[in-house]
Amino acid sequence: MQSKDLERATFTLGEINRVVQREVSGSDKLALNNKNRRFGGSPESDELRFGGVDYAVNPQLVVSYHYAELSDIYRQHFVGVQHTLPLGSGKLKSDLRYFNNGEAGQERAGKIDNQALNGMFTYSLAGHALGLGYQKMRGDDAFTYVDGATPYLTNFVQINDFAGPDERSWQLRYDFDFASVGVPGLKFMTRYVRGDQVDLAAGEGQEWERDTDIAYTFGQGALKNLTLTWRNATYRSSFVRDLDENRLILSYIVPLW
Numbered sequence: 001m002q003s004k005d006l007e008r009a010t011f012t013l014g015e016i017n018r019v020v021q022r023e024v025s026g027s028d029k030l031a032l033n034n035k036n037r038r039f040g041g042s043p044e045s046d047e048l049r050f051g052g053v054d055y056a057v058n059p060q061l062v063v064s065y066h067y068a069e070l071s072d073i074y075r076q077h078f079v080g081v082q083h084t085l086p087l088g089s090g091k092l093k094s095d096l097r098y099f100n101n102g103e104a105g106q107e108r109a110g111k112i113d114n115q116a117l118n119g120m121f122t123y124s125l126a127g128h129a130l131g132l133g134y135q136k137m138r139g140d141d142a143f144t145y146v147d148g149a150t151p152y153l154t155n156f157v158q159i160n161d162f163a164g165p166d167e168r169s170w171q172l173r174y175d176f177d178f179a180s181v182g183v184p185g186l187k188f189m190t191r192y193v194r195g196d197q198v199d200l201a202a203g204e205g206q207e208w209e210r211d212t213d214i215a216y217t218f219g220q221g222a223l224k225n226l227t228l229t230w231r232n233a234t235y236r237s238s239f240v241r242d243l244d245e246n247r248l249i250l251s252y253i254v255p256l257w
Helices: none
Strands: 009-016 048-058 061-070 074-087 090-103 113-125 128-139 168-177 186-200 203-217 226-237 243-252
Touching: none
Parallel strands: none
Antiparallel strands: 009 048, 048 061, 061 074, 074 090, 090 113, 113 128, 128 168, 168 186, 186 203, 203 226, 226 243
């Protein structure tokens, strides 16, 4: 449920009890993401409850608070700030995020202690956008989120989430919209993320990922609204296997009314 009845505020309240993963046809219980066996297992739950509010202090500043609980596994507090500042001929967007996670109910994943601080600063000008991101994990554990979901972390990218225990990561990103040079529909993105200080039983881990997207959306003719995207990623790590990945994505929008 979502309400915008109060001026400048958006209230959200919801409950989810099943998930449909991309590789299966049926629905499953919700499970804790256990990437690289961070929690030793992936306990399941029948209920994810969440709620929060986003408040526009003014057209340039939005503040947020949200709470979520995966029943008998973990609970999560989130505070966010988004701000847009005109700067020269362009604009600077700041996106700050803070999470505080702990165990809940029967503690099926054991005690959980994790805090995550995220920040992304992006300057946009004439089709160009240059961003710098920072993400830091604190506490005894990795970041907790539902398996198959997007954890809303700044450095959650194509392959990796850079959310191991105590991990610190940086991101450098560049976007270009070719509409600014007369080619509407063509967009390019590339980013590099590097993480270190990952707290492992065998010592400190390091990892990095490089992503590149090229997308084109047809604006007219028989293929209007069809988007073709080529997505490439390279991931390297000192503690898990390396990955190279290519995705070809076809998206089509059908106006219903």
